[in-house]
Structure formats: C-alpha cells, structure tokens
Amino acid sequence: METSERVRLDTYFGRIARRFAPDERLSSILVTHLLPERPSFVHAVSVVSDLRAVLPKPKSINLAARRTVEAAFAVDALSREMFADPDTALAYLESRTAGENVVLLDVGGYFAPTLDEVSERFSGNILGVVEDTENGHKRYSERDKLPCPVVSVARSPLKDPEDFLVGQSVVFSTEALLRQRGDILHGRPALVLGFGKLGSSIARLLHAKGVHVTVYDIDAVRRAQALAQGFGVARDREAALHSAGLVLCATGALALRGEDFPTLRNGAYVATVTSSEDELELNGLPSGYLRHSAGKYVTRYSATGHYFYLLNGGNAVNFIHGASVGPFIFLVQAEILAGLQLLARREPGCSMHEVSAGHRAVIAGIWLDHYNR
Structure with missing residues (x-):
C-alpha cells in the first residue's frame, strides 16, 4: 500500500x-x-x-x-x-x-x-x-x-459490495489456476453450490464469461431467484455434480460430503470460497484415493478409474491472489x-x-x- x-x-x-x-x-x-x-x-x-x-x-x-x-x-x-x-x-x-x-x-x-x-x-x-x-x-x-x-x-x-467483489475474485483465481494447467473455463460446465450473495456473484461472472452455469441451493426461494436470473437450476444434486466440469462451493456450510467426491466427473475442478474445514468433508473420502501435486495450488485426487482436481487445498481459492x-x-x-x-x-x-x-x-x-x- x-x-x-x-x-x-x-x-x-x-x-x-x-x-x-x-x-x-x-x-x-x-x-x-x-x-x-x-x-x-x-x-x-x-x-x-x-x-x-x-x-x-x-x-x-x-x-x-x-x-x-x-x-x-x-x-x-x-x-x-x-x-x-x-x-x-x-x-x-x-x-x-x-x-x-x-x-x-x-x-x-x-x-x-x-x-x-x-x-x-x-x-x-x-x-x-x-x-x-x-x-x-x-x-x-x-x-x-x-x-x-x-x-x-x-x-x-x-x-454487499465486499461479497460481490469476493465472488469476482474467486472466479479470477479459479480461472488463473486452470490457465496455469493449460485449461480454460469455456466448454467446462460449471456448478455453483449456494446462491447467496457470493454464489450469485460467482454465477453472474461465469455467465458473463460465456460459461454454462447451473446452480444448486437447498433454499427453494434462492433456486427460484436463480431461475429468474437465467441460470439453470439443478433438480437432482447428484446428477449435477456428475455432469459439472467445475464445482464452486459457496454455501458457507458443508457443501461436499465424502461420498460426493466419487460422483464428480473425471477431471472436474473443485474450488471453495471459504476454508476446507467448513465446505469440504475431505476426511470422508473413500479409501483408495491418492493425492499428488498437479501444479502450484492444484492437487490431483485419484482412485481406480476416477480423478478430480482440488484448488488451493480446498481453502478459499481467492486468497492465492490476496483476496x-x-x-x-x-x-x-x-x-x-x-x-x-x-x-x-x-x-x-x-x-x-x-x-x-x-x-x-x-x-x-x-x-x-x-x-x-
């Protein structure tokens, strides 16, 4: 400063x-x-x-x-x-x-x-x-x-201004890590878990970047708001997880349980807006998953026939770039x-x-x- x-x-x-x-x-x-x-x-x-x-x-x-x-x-x-x-x-x-x-x-x-x-x-x-x-x-x-x-x-x-800009910074950092690996957002369907102030900001910026965005929220009112704003709204959470190439967790609570990770699409990226201890039940992953570095701030989890990528160890991805x-x-x-x-x-x-x-x-x-x- x-x-x-x-x-x-x-x-x-x-x-x-x-x-x-x-x-x-x-x-x-x-x-x-x-x-x-x-x-x-x-x-x-x-x-x-x-x-x-x-x-x-x-x-x-x-x-x-x-x-x-x-x-x-x-x-x-x-x-x-x-x-x-x-x-x-x-x-x-x-x-x-x-x-x-x-x-x-x-x-x-x-x-x-x-x-x-x-x-x-x-x-x-x-x-x-x-x-x-x-x-x-x-x-x-x-x-x-x-x-x-x-x-x-x-x-x-x-x-509200902070929440909106945090959502923007989450998308920035996520895209930066994908590009670091030679990947891009486009052509990779995104699922935003949670449509509060952070989740809605993330969804809007992804949409502005030409990404197909689906939203899931446990609150029916928020699902209706997402639909009114032009986003796809998942009826079946497990099916939405299976089809998403990018999952952004913005629930402020537990977003992905251990049993959810094997349902992720092969090669999917997972990022959060808060800490891994709040959003992700990583200690509940089924036995057999191995992890290793797939680039700076990117961890590859793999088991027989399945793999996904976790950004910034499951911690708030935007803190990589100062948030x-x-x-x-x-x-x-x-x-x-x-x-x-x-x-x-x-x-x-x-x-x-x-x-x-x-x-x-x-x-x-x-x-x-x-x-x-």
Missing part, C-alpha cells in the same frame, strides 16, 4: 473510531484475516478497546502485516480446536482477559461451540460477540439459546467497530442483533468522504 493510501486509511479509521468509541473502556479479542491492509483496522480496534490479542486466520496471513501487528500486540495461533473444548477455550481467555469486560470479534464462528460454558465460568464478563461472516452467523443463530448478545454484520447492506476487494472492505470493518460500541452499551439481549440503519448511514457517509474521489 502506498504511503498516501495508508495515510488516507488511517485518517478514515480515526474518524470511525472517534464516532464509535464506547463510553466504557473494555477489552477485546480479535479474529481476523491478516491481509496487507489489515494493520490499520487492528489499530482502530485498539483505539476503541484494549486489544488483548489478535488471532489471525491461519490460511490468510501476510507476513509483513503480521510483523507490523506483532510489534504492538499479542498475536496467537488460531485453530478450531482451540475453542472446541470448554477448558481449553476458558484457559485461553483467562490468560488474556481474566476478570475483564471483553468483546469477542469473530470471523467464522470460532467462539460458538463453547460460548455457553465459557460465558458461565469466565472470571470476567463476556459482553458479546461481533461476527463478520455468513458461516459464523449460521453457527451462532442455529443455537437454541445464546448466553450473550451476538451482533452480526454478515447480512449488512454495507457488506483484495479494494476499499469496500473498510465499510464492513467500520461496522464491526460500531457493533463493539453497541455491545459496550449493554442494551442488547442475549440474541442476534444488527447495527442500526442510522449507524450504517454514518459509516457510509464517512467512507464516501474518503473514497468517493
């Missing part, structure tokens, strides 16, 4: 932090993709709270960004297992925020599995969670009862700070919440002042 761009970004976050600084000083734990521009956001979190630790998503760490953040804050290794066991999760939170009022800033529902027991046993007070992703939103909203408020920005209109969505990501990051302020007020009940439309308008206005030039 050029110095002038860094200055503009820091100035933008300075205004956001002043507008959404809580009256009460509290602590925070931050889960985040540690991408090149992310230190400015991390600093902004530290302005509106006492940032006790940064937990970078392991598949999206820029080394220069990590060094910058490590110089000022504790940076700890993150895994799903870390918060899957109540004792382990509690021990970690006690080591960083014992006795404090803390907000958990999440990307992907990491804190969800043990939130009840941890909230009950923690020596301080967990004021709530701010969640950034659709996957994480589902992990929290599917619980019978929440022990604390969860503010979700996953379905905010301020996230950049430009300054639009700063809208979402500002809303995360607004969510932190909302939790600091201790007004929301123990359920799912959103930032108000008025606060979103304030964020958009500040963002336009800095980036509509």
Whole structure:
C-alpha cells in the first residue's frame, strides 16, 4: 500500500473510531484475516478497546502485516480446536482477559461451540460477540439459546459490495489456476453450490464469461431467484455434480460430503470460497484415493478409474491472489467497530442483533468522504 493510501486509511479509521468509541473502556479479542491492509483496522480496534490479542486466520496471513501487528500486540495461533473444548477455550481467555469486560470479534464462528460454558465460568464478563461472516452467523443463530448478545454484520447492506467483489475474485483465481494447467473455463460446465450473495456473484461472472452455469441451493426461494436470473437450476444434486466440469462451493456450510467426491466427473475442478474445514468433508473420502501435486495450488485426487482436481487445498481459492476487494472492505470493518460500541452499551439481549440503519448511514457517509474521489 502506498504511503498516501495508508495515510488516507488511517485518517478514515480515526474518524470511525472517534464516532464509535464506547463510553466504557473494555477489552477485546480479535479474529481476523491478516491481509496487507489489515494493520490499520487492528489499530482502530485498539483505539476503541484494549486489544488483548489478535488471532489471525491461519490460511490468510501476510507476513509483513503480521510483523507490523506483532510489534504492538499479542498475536496467537488460531485453530478450531482451540475453542472446541470448554477448558481449553476458558484457559485461553483467562490468560488474556481474566476478570475483564471483553468483546469477542469473530470471523467464522470460532467462539460458538463453547460460548455457553465459557460465558458461565469466565472470571470476567463476556459482553458479546461481533461476527463478520455468513458461516459464523449460521453457527451462532442455529443455537437454541445464546448466553450473550451476538451482533452480526454478515447480512449488512454495507457488506454487499465486499461479497460481490469476493465472488469476482474467486472466479479470477479459479480461472488463473486452470490457465496455469493449460485449461480454460469455456466448454467446462460449471456448478455453483449456494446462491447467496457470493454464489450469485460467482454465477453472474461465469455467465458473463460465456460459461454454462447451473446452480444448486437447498433454499427453494434462492433456486427460484436463480431461475429468474437465467441460470439453470439443478433438480437432482447428484446428477449435477456428475455432469459439472467445475464445482464452486459457496454455501458457507458443508457443501461436499465424502461420498460426493466419487460422483464428480473425471477431471472436474473443485474450488471453495471459504476454508476446507467448513465446505469440504475431505476426511470422508473413500479409501483408495491418492493425492499428488498437479501444479502450484492444484492437487490431483485419484482412485481406480476416477480423478478430480482440488484448488488451493480446498481453502478459499481467492486468497492465492490476496483476496483484495479494494476499499469496500473498510465499510464492513467500520461496522464491526460500531457493533463493539453497541455491545459496550449493554442494551442488547442475549440474541442476534444488527447495527442500526442510522449507524450504517454514518459509516457510509464517512467512507464516501474518503473514497468517493
């Protein structure tokens, strides 16, 4: 990032932090993709709270960004297992925020599995969670009862530009890996699993590139939307998997189970918009499948008479090329700070919440002042 761009970004976050600084000083734990521009956001979190630790998503760490953040804050290794066991999760939170009022800033529902027991046993007070992703939103909203408020920005209109551009970056990276192998998108029927904001963006760009696109979604309303937008809609999921030369998983949940992989067409490519642990049940593959490298970021899985290719190890394919969505990501990051302020007020009940439309308008206005030039 050029110095002038860094200055503009820091100035933008300075205004956001002043507008959404809580009256009460509290602590925070931050889960985040540690991408090149992310230190400015991390600093902004530290302005509106006492940032006790940064937990970078392991598949999206820029080394220069990590060094910058490590110089000022504790940076700890993150895994799903870390918060899957109540004792382990509690021990970690006690080591960083014992006795404090803390907000958990999440990307992907990491804190969800043990939130009840941890909230009950923690020596301080967990004021709530701010969640950034659709996957994480589902992990929290599917619980019978929440022990604390969860503010979700996953379905905010301020996230729409990011979601659209992430879909575009997924197609870019997928096409780049195919071309690296001497393949092209054209003539390779594509199946998009999931027709939410990311899946619909992927489907539209593939269609614009002349690719025949079929959509499958478990939601009948979304299937109807896909049909209205001119896409083929699969009646039979297994048949659609068998005929697709490219499968793009955009469900925000488990998209392909172990038994699905043998039904893939020979030579099919599989890519995801999130991590393999969320979208793909690779450990459920039938015995006999062997894997080896078929090029940079391309793995060939093969068994007798069958083979398919997995892109970027099943992790979000767009992170190969930085997953950049430009300054639009700063809208979402500002809303995360607004969510932190909302939790600091201790007004929301123990359920799912959103930032108000008025606060979103304030964020958009500040963002336009800095980036509509």
